[in-house]
Amino acid sequence: MANLVPFWLLLSALLAPFASGDWNILRPKKSHLDLGDSLKVYCESWRVNVELNNVKGFEVVPQECISHIKKYMTSSQYTADSERAIEEVKLYLSTCCNLEGDGTDAWIFDVDDTLLSNIPFYKKHGFGGEKLNETDIEEWMRSSKAPALEHTLKLFNLIRDKGIKVFLISSRGEDLRSPTVDNLIQVGFHGWSALTLRGLEDEGKEVQKYKIKARQRLVDEGYHIWGIVGDQWSSFEGLPTADRRFKLPNSMYYVA
Numbered sequence: 072m073a074n075l076v077p078f079w080l081l082l083s084a085l086l087a088p089f090a091s092g093d094w095n096i097l098r099p100k101k102s103h104l105d106l107g108d109s110l111k112v113y114c115e116s117w118r119v120n121v122e123l124n125n126v127k128g129f130e131v132v133p134q135e136c137i138s139h140i141k142k143y144m145t146s147s148q149y150t151a152d153s154e155r156a157i158e159e160v161k162l163y164l165s166t167c168c169n170l171e172g173d174g175t176d177a178w179i180f181d182v183d184d185t186l187l188s189n190i191p192f193y194k195k196h197g198f199g200g201e202k203l204n205e206t207d208i209e210e211w212m213r214s215s216k217a218p219a220l221e222h223t224l225k226l227f228n229l230i231r232d233k234g235i236k237v238f239l240i241s242s243r244g245e246d247l248r249s250p251t252v253d254n255l256i257q258v259g260f261h262g263w264s265a266l267t268l269r270g271l272e273d274e275g276k277e278v279q280k281y282k283i284k285a286r287q288r289l290v291d292e293g294y295h296i297w298g299i300v301g302d303q304w305s306s307f308e309g310l311p312t313a314d315r316r317f318k319l320p321n322s323m324y325y326v327a
């Protein structure tokens with residue numbers, strides 16, 4: 072031990088000029104990170120933890136992260152992340168399933184931000200940075216103007232063409248059935264087996280519980296649910312579930 076002392080003395084002497092303030096050799100100041108960079112790191116970490124379902128039930132995107140979320144949701148990264156998720160579904164479908172082939176094979180899709188993109192709406196409402204106004208979003212949904220998420224549309228067609236029945240389970244209300252169907256058809260979705268929307272008896276119920284009930288009904292009818300594609304954790308959690316669940320990115324809102 073004693074023979075180490077001169078080394079430490081030498082080291083302290085060498086470092087003395089840098090030893091001002093709170094500088095510490097083990098914790099050097101991150102001078103290479105300016106404020107913008109550290110905000111970007113902070114907001115990206117928030118976004119990833121939303122996807123991981125660690126950040127739950129947020130009402131609005133944190134104000135300081137609105138521009139980060141806007142950048143992400145309109146970036147080629149968002150498109151690539153969504154496409155990758157769909158590629159993984161295709162990979163799964165190519166090997167996974169001994170399809171029953173008797174009309175009992177089933178697949179579930181969410182509607183909003185899974186089949187239809189609400190980005191044009193959120194673009195006008197701070198990308199989730201504004202508290203959602205029910206009147207405004209319903210008006211948007213009634214306009215039937217949401218574009219398709221193109222990669223999900225291709226997957227939808229592939230699954231349906233395999234003879235798997237496609238079930239759409241959405242947290243939209245039953246009163247939006249007609250504009251929702253119009254919107255889906257206009258952008259190219261055809262041939263689903265049923266569209267489940269929230270009726271009066273499901274109003275006020277947590278979306279997760281409503282979706283569990285919808286899946287239970289399919290299982291009771293004898294369906295084998297091979298997979299779910301959705302953008303919300305409330306579409307996956309609870310039993311019965313599907314063999315696999317595929318999450319699309321969405322950091323603009325959280326449906327509990």
Ligand SMILES: *[C@@H]1O[C@H](CO)[C@@H](O)[C@H](O)[C@H]1NC(C)=O
Nearest residue numbers: 202203204205206207208210
């Ligand atoms: C929601 O938006 C409408 C107009 O689109 C407005 O009249 C109403 O006050 C808003 N509601 C809330 C709670 O902000």
